[in-house]
Amino acid sequence: MTDVLKVGIVGAGGYTGAELVRVVHAHPRLELAYVAARDNAGKRLGDVLPSTLGAPEIANQVLENFEPEAARALAGRLDVVFAGLPHGTSAAVCGALLDQGLQVVDLSADFRLKDLETYERTYGKHPRPELLERAVYGLAELHRAELAGARLIASPGCYPTSAILPLAPLLRAGLVEPRGMIVDSKSGVSGAGRKPGPATHFAESAEGIRPYKVAGRHRHTPEIEQELGLAAGAKLNVVFTPHLCPMTRGILTVAYARRKDGVSVEQCREAAQNAYTTPLVTVLEEGRLPDTLWVRGSACAQLAYEVDENNDMVLAMCAIDNLARGASVQAVQALNVSRGWNDGLGLPVLGQFP
């Protein structure tokens, strides 16, 4: 219990950065020792995130302008770095840090896809393709063994987390058809990042819900397919429909999968309960459906299942906080598991309600 890891955050000025700061600060075995953010380099963290002003030891840290060449200087100073950078940029940064012996948790998409061709079709040229095989997909519930001791963790995307958690147990248990599954997801506006644009203007977000990048055009589609394919034991495709919903945080996913003969809702629920034994995934009791409000700020995912008997369809539902379980808190959960600690060590497990 004596060791405390020195933590760096590269990309600390955005929403996932803010959430990382909050979680690292509350964690008994992590200490924030370095923050970087290109656009705000030279400012104090408290200027960019006034939410930190109540903790002067955090707020007074000065944001640095991290370049990959500077990785060497961090070698002795830090134990682990969280990278919250755009894809493409992130791989080079993570690679440089890894080369210096630092443990890296990457919140971008750069190391999530195992197949280089799929990556490059989706995101463009990969700067460090040789690292793909060393990366572990950081969904602790599904990759626990691989995470032990992992030095490069690819923290899952927000939408994929909300789709994989409810569907993987059904596929593993052979309860649903792996073909033709539909993933209908609704995300809060913070998922679009901190940079302002027309789609995130309050006056054009409030009172409006809209689908976007439907029919396979969203880049999270292959990530969902990879992990659900692993669970099913065979390649598969999904129909993925993301929506922007007028709220700040949260993702609600309702996934539709054709049930195999006579499968009951109890079987679905049991499969999930057996798959998830830590309290960070809750399988809701019969009659209760998930709500993003109940997991706001929390490490927990809430799952529920229903069967539409007239249509032989299983509804697999999941609510998470996109910035917490869907990004920063999950990244720390993966670190916890990589270090042999409890999944939930130091994490917010209660939602902030209301």
Added chain:
Amino acid sequence: MTDVLKVGIVGAGGYTGAELVRVVHAHPRLELAYVAARDNAGKRLGDVLPSTLGAPEIANQVLENFEPEAARALAGRLDVVFAGLPHGTSAAVCGALLDQGLQVVDLSADFRLKDLETYERTYGKHPRPELLERAVYGLAELHRAELAGARLIASPGCYPTSAILPLAPLLRAGLVEPRGMIVDSKSGVSGAGRKPGPATHFAESAEGIRPYKVAGRHRHTPEIEQELGLAAGAKLNVVFTPHLCPMTRGILTVAYARRKDGVSVEQCREAAQNAYTTPLVTVLEEGRLPDTLWVRGSACAQLAYEVDENNDMVLAMCAIDNLARGASVQAVQALNVSRGWNDGLGLPVLGQFP
């Protein structure tokens, strides 16, 4: 152009009532002559709906306590009555008014379902079953001929409107499989009505999106099935998933239907364009997806189609304002058509943006 109809609204104190008042007031051939609301009887409309205070001739009308026995007294005074009452209650009221020779537009579910057994399984005993065959389902785009001269109009439900408009043309044209369609709908909180309850508390609605009454439990399911069955020419079932979304107005529906061999998105769009020739339904151009914000307060529905080639799935999407196109404005549209007027006469066709 000389005639003006005298209009009554029974149930004027709720949200659909408020929207009816707004639309009737702006309509060049309708004059609000009678308002009733049980809970607020004796108050002036302006006390219950201070949004009307800018029109004293409206605001100063006193809400009466309408009972079916009072129908006779309205016989000479009114031409048409809109009833915005709970199902079960509404049928008796509408029947009494109809018996007195008044034209009735019912916004409840009481006359929407053609099959008595389905009605009673869904809603309970029907007080005036003999009227079912006289009622016309008030979706003008699909029942134009029947609406001409109709004396009893059953104005469609909000969710059904958003599901039927995008799917009916595909089914009529035989472009999609009628079996196993999924209707995933997200509604604003006003859809739950004006009576306060835990689910509509601001603090428990903001920042939360949640599914409810899934897997066939929502009462709008048979209504959707009836109308889509008519379009398909055969009985069918749908998976219907309603959600409560943190906004006041609007419904966004994304429906999923398996395409028939090689059907293209252009074919889907064309089918809809051919089906809908008034400007009250807009089929969006390629690359644009619907947004509830764009139809706020408007009579218009916005439709869009996409095909997921990897999964042979058609996405049929629709945005409406649940209180306007999904209820009160659509009710006046149906009246317009019943009188031989243009669909859009006097209706708000521009959305209130932002």
Added chain:
Amino acid sequence: MTDVLKVGIVGAGGYTGAELVRVVHAHPRLELAYVAARDNAGKRLGDVLPSTLGAPEIANQVLENFEPEAARALAGRLDVVFAGLPHGTSAAVCGALLDQGLQVVDLSADFRLKDLETYERTYGKHPRPELLERAVYGLAELHRAELAGARLIASPGCYPTSAILPLAPLLRAGLVEPRGMIVDSKSGVSGAGRKPGPATHFAESAEGIRPYKVAGRHRHTPEIEQELGLAAGAKLNVVFTPHLCPMTRGILTVAYARRKDGVSVEQCREAAQNAYTTPLVTVLEEGRLPDTLWVRGSACAQLAYEVDENNDMVLAMCAIDNLARGASVQAVQALNVSRGWNDGLGLPVLGQFP
């Protein structure tokens, strides 16, 4: 009743532009004949404002790139132009149109301040100072006589409208001390305009209310002081505190003024009722306080008064829709009055509730 004015809107792609389009379209004596918007020139209005798609005669109009030199070409085509441009830019445009004999309603600040020095201290160099004396401040309730036949109307700012309407009658009637009045105003986010920025990001606007440009730094301060000074018959200063509030539309102002000896709330209410005789300003009855929700989308302002007996303070309160009564609808009201029509001709007088 035969004439219809041909209307142009310069700056049609922003929020006040959108609201102008909505109001002009509904007006029986105005016809939208020309739209311009620099950033979106060449696009159809329906591409920039999909809320107009239900009215193809509007949506299909192509946005032009208006430059002052082009004013001559509009001379014969249009009767009146509404300019929704940034201050500084607007004066040159309005001047060029005026030079061609067009009537101009300017929604910018360029012609609101009568005193050139105050203008230039607040906004910078004025491009057409010689026009200041020709401009009429377009608050119809206070400048009715001057508006008759006016060719250059300076439509009031949103905050000033909400401050002047409740306070002017008290000052005119000598019921309150003109010194040291406080105007505490809360505006919806649309008041910040359509251009995205950090302050209007949904994730940083929802769940946050914040004051900004307090203590005399907001440019609407001298405008409020000018008009209240006119009402009081002497120069005065006010403490003006604007806030950004997590809603799209609306301004609520609570103003505090020291009452003169023994003034009662009834005297305040009476002064306002006597001052405002059209239904576009409602003085609420005792016991009711204004709410921005009740005037959403409406031409109406709702006023209320209270007296704090322990502190000899009058509270003068006002709710308006910042884009409607606070900008575009009020601009058309001023045009109505300039033409000798009723204030409310063609305007939305009912709020869109909820």
Added chain:
Amino acid sequence: MTDVLKVGIVGAGGYTGAELVRVVHAHPRLELAYVAARDNAGKRLGDVLPSTLGAPEIANQVLENFEPEAARALAGRLDVVFAGLPHGTSAAVCGALLDQGLQVVDLSADFRLKDLETYERTYGKHPRPELLERAVYGLAELHRAELAGARLIASPGCYPTSAILPLAPLLRAGLVEPRGMIVDSKSGVSGAGRKPGPATHFAESAEGIRPYKVAGRHRHTPEIEQELGLAAGAKLNVVFTPHLCPMTRGILTVAYARRKDGVSVEQCREAAQNAYTTPLVTVLEEGRLPDTLWVRGSACAQLAYEVDENNDMVLAMCAIDNLARGASVQAVQALNVSRGWNDGLGLPVLGQFP
């Protein structure tokens, strides 16, 4: 560091109860050992607050129906009880617990007012007036010495917290006139409690800001006056204007006080910095104004000052989270101080942003 206090919460099913559960759970020296809630007695906490499902040791606790007679049974089991009950009811409960030797932190108004007559004029008959003198007003920054060892703590109201923190230092330092101060406050909807009603319906709260109980009618007025009177060293009155603002959490207060001769903004800021030496109150730097979003979920209050030179007026501003700093987190802060611990021990000091 060995001792852990056993904590009970009476009234655990409401919003302040939920927030207490969250804070107690995260606190290293508190252990939740008892929960009661009249309306939900017999249910598990996880049924009433599904936000707790990620912590089964919390979620599985069964809510009891606490009656004052049951206090004896708690005597040995608990060290401290937080009471989140309506005023009037609370005093009897707190008294019974106190009689059994338990430490009590009361979140109601029952023990906040020192003057019985003022209490009874405001709230009605007091059930245990003899306890008033034993109660300590739990604003740690102002009553630190009295809190040491206190057995009955009256945790401050949300509005008073936001008014007293920014104004007290100015009054103590004699920088402003104590007469005629104005407190204009805007609260999130959660401040109205969990019980649903018309004023908290999402559809009637979103897009609306409204003042209520103005001109001395809000019950928090005498509480503000008591504490500011103590700071000023003389009785005083304030004009207090509360508003309901369309957000879930947060209170922003802008208070206006007439400055004494030549007082500068730097003097105001210094007075506050000297008064508040823990990081739980942040005096913002020049040029930055408070925002409720920055303190969401946090123990911290953010203060700012401005001087309006033209009007000799000081603006004293404060943002807090009404449920956190304005209620439950502050209650635990007071307990911390009563036990000799650091103010911020175990408390959330970072805001949850965004």
